[in-house]
Amino acid sequence: MTLRFFLRQIVAAVAESVAKETGLVLPDGFAPRIDYTPDLKFGHYATPAAMELAKAFRQNPRAIAEKLIAAIDGRAFSKIELAGAGFINFTLNQTAIGKVAAFADLNAWLVSNESEIHSDKVIFEYVSANPTGPMNIVSARAASVGDSLTRIMKAAGHKVTREYYVNDYGNQVEKLGLSFAYRYLQKFKAVTLPEDCYQGEYVIEYLDAMLDAGQVDNALLLSADKIASLNEAEWLAQASRVFAPLGVSAILGEQQKDLKSFRTEFDRFFSEASLHASGAVLAAGDALEKKGKVAVSDGAKVFLSKEYGDDKDRVIVRSDGRPTYLLADIAYHADKVARGFNSIIDIWGPDHHGYIARLSGALKALGFGETPGQQFKVIISQQVNLLENGEPVVMSKRLGKFQTMRDLIQKIPVDVCRYFFVTRGLNTHLDFDLTLALDQSKKNPVYYVQYANARIHSIFRECGEPPGHINIEHLAVSAAGQAEREALLFWLLRFPELVQDIARNYEIQRLPEYLYQTATLFTSFYHAKNNRIKDLLAANAGEAALLLSLCNLTTQVIETGLALIGITAVREMHREDAD
Template sequence: MKETDTLKQIVLEALKDGVKSYCEKEAPNAPFADLKIRIEYSREESFGDYSTSFALENAKLLGKKPIESAGLLVRYLQAKTELFEKVDFTPPGFVNFRISPSYLIRFLESNIQKKDVFPKLENPKKVNLEFVSANPTGPLNIVSARAAATGEAFANLLKAVGHSVDKEFYVNDYGNQVFLLGVSTMVRIREILGETSSIQEDAEDGRKIEDLLSGNVIPAEGYRGDYLKVIAKQLLEDRHTEKEIKAHLDKKEYSALAEKCSKWTVQSNLVWQRKDLDLFGITFDRFFSETTLHDSGKVLGVLEDLKKSGKVFSEDGKQVFKSEDYGDDKNRVVVRDDGRPTYLLADIAYHNDKISRGYEKIIDIWGPDHHGYIARLAGAVQALGYPKENFQVVIAQQVNLLMAGQKMKMSKRAGEFQTMEDLLGYLGKHAKDVARYFFTMRSLDSPLDFDLDLAKDESDKNPVFYLQYAHARVCSIFREVGTSSDAKALENLEMTEERKRLLFWISRFPEEVLDAAATLEPHRIANYLQNLARAFTQFYIAKNNRLKDSEENTRLGLARICQAVQIVLSQGLGLLGVSAPERLEKEE
């Protein structure tokens, strides 16, 4: 199925033809190339399937009142009887379209029933999609879970329309924070071995890192989570690491031991994170280590590329990137006066590596506190010669967990939720489906209220189960009365209002997928599926649509509609990473 074959695009092309005929006869002086010609879904179903505000948006160019232009345009569109059942206009100048049932049937049979439901772009791209990329300093949190679910949905949508997508997780396993992680683990090891420990509450208390190491103190900027006690215990239970640990402690080589603890802890946390991702059904094509960039010399190497662009200057011994030229609030240091690269330069090197791998589109999902970072990195990517429009950052906003209508504090110490593992454990056997759907049913760039009570509800009040019940209900119908392989069965079926509405909602699916992929908005699929399921429910409860009570020709036609519903529900849920079971405890 081609991009141009979607129902929405077909209607748009018909509108363009109608506008051309209208202009030739009614507004010959109007500059056709400058006219805005677009359509949208009708705000109320009673008006039609689609509408256009063409007459309102182009009133000055047409030289007519919108209501007059709308009335005249309708004349040139009414002739397209094969496509439109009805074309009319409403004040102050909207033109409304109702698609012909016979055309909907043809569309359903030629596209949906053949399971060719995803429109393919004419010029697909090679895409690098980076998401989650949580620091390997602890378990994945709730925002990471949201980014994981939505990132996977992004990938599914992009692949559905023809793009080649590589999913990537960037491992920040280099730098001071990773060293502090190792120090924190070392303190827990020494605790287990009987040493007294403490926590530095104020980073400005004057003690140097050497003093903290010898005193077995967790630095103020270190890590205090109980998960480090688990890792420390595991390291001491391993004969190889236990031997290394005790050898360093005997010689009081605390800094060297902290470095090794950094690597061991990162490895342990990555194993933990990957286990959580596996439970959530999230897979990656590549885990990319920041350390490899430094070891290969690519971090300092990219500085030379930036210098060639003329966007780097020296100041007080530092190398500074002119990020102000790209909308940043100030220019940014990329190499310190002691020659050490900043985190920004490492990030630039990482994205330059992506560019060198031939990606035509780079998409990153970042956490909620990274808005200010976008301009400087996007500017650096442009300075490296990569087109601005081919680099996109999407921010995963905060998640509020609600129970009994109240926000829960993110404090595991208080026995409340903090991690992805906590959430999946609480949701139980349906955790993957429920969490994946709840995380994708709202726009990623808006804060999300995650209702735990609703998520635990296994009735059709839960939007996930509402969709799954609809799919299972279709399957139960087929188990009772069979399916239909007759592609002509719909042609003689009487078109009642609920049948026409359902046909239209089914036919919308390809364009919804295309739009959701273009805008990276999987919540549009979630919303669409809810509307489709409601249309199916109205169809299902109507007495004249009971397949088992219908004569054979009617039954075969109704079965064709039900088959299309099943295909769309299954494919749509699949895009969101949600299963479409054929049986549930509640099907009726």
């Protein structure tokens, strides 16, 4: 059990008993907050519960706090104090700590703590870049954050499915096919690529690969002889239909390679075209119509999204009968609902924020959210400004000038990229300066964290492996009165609480911050004279073993934490150059 959960149960129980005794009623759904104290000298945890209750009880917070304190069974504590305007500060005693946080191994503890949260069946969609070109740096950001968040949610105890939506249907795909057709034609004839085609050179590369692999149908193949009598318009129409799916699968394949090298995984790549093929798209329109949320305007069917806060109603079936992208997306999300997910989370790009109202409106119209616990959450990933030498790099797929995710991975180690992307909240604009990332690579925080871990393993190599079994009570006893040990130990014990928090609020940046602080606390522990394990080995073997055990817990936290953000935890580090 986490210490925080233990305290929350206690405070909730005494709040209830105090309320009952005095004939008062707790606020609806009252769950006391358990916070960390600003400093361990105030205790391990604090609760502002008395302040939160002040209004409902119409009493002075300090008076409430006194009643709460009086009602608490003090056996687990060495100190409970009333502080400030009505904070209650808790200092747990070592026996209680050992009993509550009883674990021999960090991962076992994480698993045993899963019961503290309400486990959700979650579908998490992220990246979902269009299969019309290589992925850019915004996709890399979404990949880092989405992948890390899903790992964290799983660690907290949720059932998570990771999905990537492939927009392999519609105008853009047709244009992609046309771009391939033109590029092929250009090999035999001087024709200009139309402006609305994809201008990037990558089309030529993929085209050549297709031709080499013999994927292009013989009937379409051109030659110098054929060119003279060619009906160009007809050929282009035919060729673009053939090239479109080939192009999509080639580009998707490359995207998947990039994602893999970025250590980003998905359980499924969901094809938009499959929704059209199965009739699911139009069926979604019918479902909305049955709910009375569809009107006809100028021959088109519109979804009445204004009822859900959108600024205008949105077309879902065009006047020519073709469904819009929105309807396909509604169908896709209806499919997620049908698969039984009750938590649907998407990461979208910054240009899609206006889209939230209409899609969440459609889900509501279809009845999603009526069952308690169902939620649809969109996390908007803000822009990434790519800088090189302080100058912005222009990104435009159409013009073919852009920094791809692959360029990024080739320039900067994946560990550094991933760490960099998760150090900022998704809702902030991000300046990624390539030169800076390279220049500072040696002073990069990710190396600092890895270094701390390598140091621990160096201690193990030097002083012997730690005992396999971690005994928290013994660690707490040995930490008593030793500032560095105490700071490190209680910081480490917060790790599962942090995992729970991030799984709830998606604030991924808190994990790298935590790990950095872990490394800092460890090095300060390491430098304290009384913690020199090497010296203790002969003098006090028992204490040496305890400190090795504390190091063991530290490395478990660092390695598990790094794994949650997809970063390698090295156990030995080597300088790249001599200076």
